[in-house]
Structures are given as C-alpha cells and as structure tokens.
Amino acid sequence: MTQRVTVADLIAMKRRGERIVMLTAYDYPSARLLDEAGIPVILVGDSLGNTVLGYDTTIPVTLADMLHHTKAVTRAVRQALVVADMPFLTYQVTPEEALRNAGRLIQEGGAQAVKVEGGGPIIETVARLVRAGIPVMGHLGLTPQSVHTLGGFRLQARTAGAVRQLIADALALEQAGAFAIVLELVPAPVAQAVSELLRIPTIGIGAGPGCDGQVQVLTDLLHLLPGPLPRHARPYADLAAVVGDAVRRYAEDVRRGAFPGEAESFGLPRDLDPQTLAAVIDEFRMRQE
Numbered sequence: 001m002t003q004r005v006t007v008a009d010l011i012a013m014k015r016r017g018e019r020i021v022m023l024t025a026y027d028y029p030s031a032r033l034l035d036e037a038g039i040p041v042i043l044v045g046d047s048l049g050n051t052v053l054g055y056d057t058t059i060p061v062t063l064a065d066m067l068h069h070t071k072a073v074t075r076a077v078r079q080a081l082v083v084a085d086m087p088f089l090t091y092q093v094t095p096e097e098a099l100r101n102a103g104r105l106i107q108e109g110g111a112q113a114v115k116v117e118g119g120g121p122i123i124e125t126v127a128r129l130v131r132a133g134i135p136v137m138g139h140l141g142l143t144p145q146s147v148h149t150l151g152g153f154r155l156q157a158r159t160a161g162a163v164r165q166l167i168a169d170a171l172a173l174e175q176a177g178a179f180a181i182v183l184e185l186v187p188a189p190v191a192q193a194v195s196e197l198l199r200i201p202t203i204g205i206g207a208g209p210g211c212d213g214q215v216q217v218l219t220d221l222l223h224l225l226p227g228p229l230p231r232h233a234r235p236y237a238d239l240a241a242v243v244g245d246a247v248r249r250y251a252e253d254v255r256r257g258a259f260p261g262e263a264e265s266f267g268l269p270r271d272l273d274p275q276t277l278a279a280v281i282d283e284f285r286m287r288q289e
C-alpha cells in the first residue's frame, strides 16, 4: 500500500528543493484521476462556487457545500493530502467556531487539512486549530473571499507597504503553525522573496516560478468551462471543445437512429423466446382494439 502524503513530507520537499504540485478537485471522478496521476496535494477549493456551482464569487459557498464536495473527493483519494477550504465566515467569527467547523471538514469530510484566507486577524485562529491537531494551510495575496474589500480580482502587493504586510502575515502564519501558504496574484519577485524567508512551503497561483509549489484550478487547466482563462492559467487540454463535440455527435446519432446500436443493446434472454414475447404483446393489442 502506498503511504499518504503528509504535511511533514511537504516541508521536507521544500528543504530538498523539490517543487510541490497541487490541483483543485471537487468530485469523485476528477479526484480519482488526480490521485492516480500522483498529484500529491488535492485542494477542495471554495472556487467550486465559481467552477461547479455557477456563482460569481466564492462568498456564497457554505460549509454544507464544502462538506458535500470534500466527502466526494476523499472517497476517491488514497495517496494525496486532501486540503479543504474553509468557506467565508466559518472561521472569522471566533476561534472556537472555527475549530468546530474545521473539525467537521476533517471528521465528517475526511480531509487531512484545512485552508484559510488572510493574515493578522486570523492568526490566533490558526494557532487554535493547529493546537487542536488540525493542519492549516494559509492563503495570502489575492484572497477571493475578500474580493469586495480588495476591489476585484487583481494583482496584490503592489506597494512597499503592501509587501511589508504580506511578509509580516506570512511569517505570522508560519509562527502560528501553518504548514504551507498559498500566494495568489502576487508579483513574482515578491513571491520568491517570501518563499526564501519562510521555512514552510509557498504554493503559488499567479505568483511566478519562485514559489515552492504551484496550484491551479482544475477547470482552468482542462479548459472545461468555455470562455477566456485567467492570465496565470495554462490550458493543458481543451475539454470544453472535446465535451461539446462529444455531446453533439451523440445527439446526432440519437436523431438519426444510430445510437444505440447492437453493441449497446440487449437481445432476448434465454427464458423469453420470441413466440412467448409475441403472444404477450398480442394480448395487449387485442385489449386495445
């Protein structure tokens, strides 16, 4: 049996200079494919609000949504470390409430760790979760749950003051016991400097190649949703086109009577010969006349 990836493995990977790969997954089939492909960290991101549930932001995502999708992912995953996002307002109110909610993602959801967004105000909460035995991943830079405060999905750490704050938050998260930090939409040189200052790994998205690892949203990587991708994403497939083509060909086959064919159909079983079938059908025909 292959051993599950642990948070200690990720810190050791940073020490060895091995880059960490993380991808989001939201359901059983995609989680299974990622795990079987050897992806070591799977994030059940609250980006599922945008990618699966059709919201404009992650703000409407609830703990019930996260539990539902985390359970589907953890049923599939044998090897990867599964990190579940804590949704908006499930960890910002009090550390005790955060502990109860994080506990549900671990205990009921089956995740091995949780991710929370932000620095200063939630440091005490991060320490509380870690003391309770819950591994915590931080998330700095563009924190999508604060999109209305940040004024949009735009590059962060644009001034010396903002860079100072980012570094202070990253160090405080490390000090509080976080095992890794996602850096989202941060200038590459800033993300590299933060990565060098920390002992725990940084996982970048739109933060350049100097991070200790990279994370992408699976639907961007596969280009599953039609339309433009964020600048930081690289499509490794064009599934929107593949799926569109497949369903159009299926519809065409149904309309022209080419699906199902013999291979997809079932003949009469041994216990039902054609004469008996004809007799049964005749009974009904006669009743209709």
Ligand code: KIV
Residues within 6 Å of the ligand: 024, 043, 044, 045, 046, 047, 048, 085, 139, 182, 184, 205, 215, 217
């Ligand atoms: O929710 C998510 O998918 C994330 C990644 C963008 C890091 O937080």
